[in-house]
Amino acid sequence: MRDRRGRDPGAQPGTRVAVVDDDTVIREGLPHLLPGVRVVLAVSSVEELLAARPETDAVLLDLVLTGTGRTGVRQGAAAVEAVARAGHRTLIYTNERRREVLVGCMAAGARGVVHKAEPLAALAAAVAEVAADRVVITQALVGLAELAERRGGLPSLTPRQREILSARARGEAFRSIAERLFIGKKTAEEHMAVVTAKFADFLRDHSPADLERELGLGPGDLLDHRRLN
Template structure:
């Protein structure tokens, strides 16, 4: 099995390469950024790529976006995301394109290099390897997006103004409707977001947080 590693930390990159080679995995290239990853895959045609999410230059989601590109290539390359973070936006896109040959493991939860190598071989062979915590967070993000999709256009507009800190009176003035109409829209938002009355949480704040998370 031939692999390419994309990890911005030189110590982690070299250490992982050495551990894999000791277990019979050929590391064709170990690089530190997304552009170098794409170039290495094009040159070496590996069975799989091990990719960190946060790569230079911005250290945000370059690795995950590169992984999506690799999965859409012809032929697609097996991709094992190996990161400290769960980034739901592009991860959902990566898995949504077809989960065959895709893995997502969290660094802090991998304690056995043998199990890691087995997961890598599974991904290279077209299988999957997903950490349960990744699945849980992707499921939660999917439910939030579904709830946002359930809102009517006017309810979305009301929620957007709530996120700006507008009062019911200000929202009513913006749409030239009664405050009672605004209250009805907000009640519908609470219902669709499954936010029942609670003594411990402010539903208006929670609804805005759902909106910001879903729009991120």
């Protein structure tokens, strides 16, 4: 069975990724720019993704899917929730930077956030992390940890765990973190594994409404699951 580009997915190695983005350049360009990634489907709406039912290791999802003036399509947290419920590990790929929106989308089931201004190497690394069922830690999630901890919404992080979390969110390598903090590289990685597990447990066990209450946030344009446009 061939994908929409006429290729045989079974004949190609690599992480299987579906791209949902209303930008033609993103849909057409990413398959040529990400080493080790096999784009099995590239569509402009969540509805097309759900209808195609591709086998994926990760879904790369933009949050705003009405750039061509379309209405009645799912986007934001509603899109994330639909993709996650269909059983796909979801990585948000967006220009959106509002923390309340990104936090809400993580609570809806996304496994991480990558901004479109970041280097392609960061995107490729994030895809690999999500495909391995790990949470991609970003500055948005550091903000989530700070807010939720103050309200008791997340298990507490130790000072060392917070240091390593913030450093990884800025893209600092484990070797550099270890040297700066005078600890072993393996120790730094183990601290990060504990942090990732705490995030994963929290995001898996709490609903968007729970998270909004914990953080004191109200519904927003992309945060509200009940809206489709």
